[in-house]
Amino acid sequence: MTTQDMRTETTGALDGLKVLDFTQMLAGPFCTQLLADQGAEIIKIEPMSGDTTRKVGPFHPDDKLRAFGGYFQSANRNKLSLVLDLKKAQAREIVLKLAEQADVVVENYRPGVMDRFGLSYEVLREKNPKLVYASIRGFGDPRTGDSPYIDWPAFDVVSQAMGGLMGITGPDANTPIKVGPGLGDLVPAVLAAYGIMSAVFRAQRSGRGQFMNVAMVDGVLALCERAVYQYSYQGKVPHPEGNQHPLLCPFGMFPARDGWITLACQSEDFWHQLCTLMEREDMLADPRFADNQSRVKHREAVCDAVSAYTIRYTKRELTERLGGHVPFGPVYDIADIHADPHFQGSGMLAEVEQPGMDRTLTIAGVPIRMTETPGKIRHRAPLLGEHTDTILLKAGYSEAEIARWRAAGALA
Template sequence: MKEDMRSEGTGATGALDGLKVLDFTQMLAGPFCTQLLADQGAEVIKIEPMAGDTTRKVGPFHPDDKLRAFGGYFQSANRNKLSLVLDLKKAEAREIVLKLAEQADVVVENYRPGVMDRFGLSYEVLRERNPKLVYASIRGFGDPRTGSSPYMEWPAFDVVSQAMGGLMGITGPDENTPIKVGPGMGDLVPAVLAAYGVMAAVFRAQRCGRGQFLNVAMVDGVLALCERTIYQYSYQGKVAHPEGNQHPLLCPFGMFPARDGWVTLACQSDDFWRQLCMLIEREDMLSDARFTDNQTRVQNRDAVYEAVSGYTTRYTKRELTERLGGHVPFGPVYDIADIHADPHFRQSGMLAEVEQPGMDRKLAIAGIPIHMSETPGSIRHRAPLLGEHSDMILREAGCSAAEIARWREAGAVA
C-alpha cells in the first residue's frame, strides 16, 4: 500500500483544495464533520491516540476481511484523511501539534470542555502560534467560550442529544411512545452545522486575517432540526408529541400502506390534491367541503387517509410508482436492498465503492451528496490505517528523520 494515498482515485482536488485541517475528533460527529471537508478537497490530518479512534474496533467487519484494521463504521466517516498517531500526554507530541498548527487553517475537536486545555493545546495557545486559525469544537452542551449551560460538563452521544434536543419527543407511532431516529442524527446534524460554521469562519479569516473559536452543541443542533416544535409552542401554545407518520400541519403528507409495504405522498397543495384525486379515481372528493383546502383536510385527516389508503393498499409499491410517480410528490419506502436496486443511487454516486484493507475487493459506503459542476468532490482514497501517514506528515512539516526517530523512541509518535 502506498504511504501517500492522496494521488489515488480520480485525482480531482475539489473546492477546498489547499485547506489544511487538523482533526482531533473520534466517534461520529467530529469525524463526519471533517470528512465533509475532506470530500471537497481539504487535506485532513486525523491525529489519533496510540490506540486509535475507538470506532476502528467497532466494526462491522466483513467476513472476508483478513486484517480487521477497521470496519464499516470507521471507513464511512474517515475516508480521504491522513492518519498521524501522537500521544498528547508527551511534551514532544504537543510540540509537534504546535508546529502543525502554525501551518494549518482549521482545527476540529470533539473532546469534553477543558481536555485540549489540559494538554496545553487550547484555542488560546494555538491562536498565539497562528492568528488566522479557525478552531471548531463539537460538544454535547457547548463550550464556555461561546455560551453557558448547566450541563456543560456532561458527556453526550447521539441518543442523548436526540432525547434532549426534542427529536425523540416528536418521533413515534403515538403521542405516548417516543422513539430514537434510526440514523445518528444527534451526531450527523451537529457535524453538518459545524462544517458550515468552519467554512463561514474560514471565509472571514481569509478576508480579515483573524480566525476564531466556534462551537456546536449537539443538543442545540438537534433542536434546530426540530424548529417546528418551537414555533408551534410560541404561536399556538402547543406541545408537540409523536404523531406517527402524518404531518400536524399538512394533509395528505405522510405514509400510506401498499400491498407489499409502504409509500409516501405529499399532496398538501390544492393543485397536487386535485391531481391525486384524479389519479386515484376519487374525483368526488374534489367537491367535498371537508377537503376544499389544506386546512380543512388537516381537520378531517382521518377521512383523507382512509380514502387514499383504500387506493394504495390495492397495489404493490412498483405498481404505485408506475401510477403515481412523477405526477405528484411520491416515493416508495425503501430498504437498503431497494436502494441498491434503484438506478438513481448508482448514477448519483451515492453507493461508492472503496478499498478495504485485508480484502481483495471493494466495499460500498455512502457517497457524496453535494454535487458541484466545476469542482466536484471526490472519494480519493479509503480511510487510513492507524498511523499510516505519520512519517510523511512530519517530513512535510519540516521534521528530520532523526527527530522522527527520536520522537518514536520516546513514545510520542507511532
C-alpha cells in the same frame, strides 16, 4: 492509492485548506469528512490506541486484517492518520508546529481536555492568529455560551432526546422513538462544517480566526424548528403523531400491498391530481376537503380514502401510477436502494478499498455535486498512523527526529 498519489492528485473546491482533526466517534469525524470530500487536507491526529470506532466494526467476514470496519471507513475516508501521545511534550510541540501551518483545528473532546494538554484555542491562537478552532460538544463550550450541563458527556441518543427529536417522533403521543440514523451526531456535524467554512471565509479576508462551537443538543433543536414555533404560536406542546404531518394533509406514509409508500399532496394542484389518479373526483366536491386546513381537520377521512386506494397495489404498481405526477416515493430498505437506477447512477453507492480484503466494499457516497470541482472519495480511510512519517517530514522534521520520538513513545 499511494501516499504520493494522495499528495499530487487534483482535489476539490477546498484544495489547500489544511485541517488538524482531533475528533473521534461520529459527529466530529463526519464533520471533517465533509471537508475532506471537497478536497481539504485532513490530518487525523489519533491517540496511540486509535479512534475507538476502529474496533467497533462491523467487519466483513473475509477481512483478514480487521484494521477497521464499516463504521470507521464510512466517517474517515479521504484523511491522513498521524498518531501522537498528547501526554508527551514532544507530541505537543509537534501539534503546535502543525497548527502554525493549519487553517482549522477541529476537536470533540469534553470542555477542558485540550486545555489540559496545553493545546487550547488560546494557546494555538498565539501561534496562528488566523486559525479557526472548532469544537463539537454535547452542551456547548464556556467560550460561546453557558449551560448547567456544560461538562456532561453526550452521544447521539442523548442529543436526540434532549434536543426534542424523540419527543416528536413515534407511532403515538405516548411512545417517543429514537430516529434510526445518528442524527444527534450527523446534524451537528453538518452545522459545524458550515460554521467552519463561514469562519474560514472571514479569516481569509480579515486575517483573524476565531473559536466556533456547535452543541449537539442545539443542533438537534435547530432540526426540530417546527416544534419551537408550534409552542410559541399555538401554545401547543407537539408530541409524536405517527407517520402524518401535523400541519399538512395528505402528507405522510400510506400502506401498499407489499409495504409502504409516501405522498405529499398538501397543495391544491397536487390534491386535485391525486384525486383524479385515484378516480375519486367526488372528493373534490366535498367541503371537508376543500383546502389543506379543512383536510387537516378531517385528516382521518382523508387518510382512510387514500389508504383504501394505495393498499390495492404494490409499491412498483403505485410507482407506475403516481410517480412523477404527485410528490411520491416508496419506502425503501437498503436492498431497494441498491437496486434502484437512481442510486446506481448517482454515485451514492461508492466502492472503497478495504485493507485485509482483495475486493472493494460499499459506503455512502458524496451527495454535494459541483461541475468544476466535484467532491469525491479519493481514497479509503487510513490505517492507524499510516501517514505519521509523511506528515512530519513534510512539516520539516528529520527522519532521525521522527525515529527518536517514536522510540520515546511520543508517536507511532
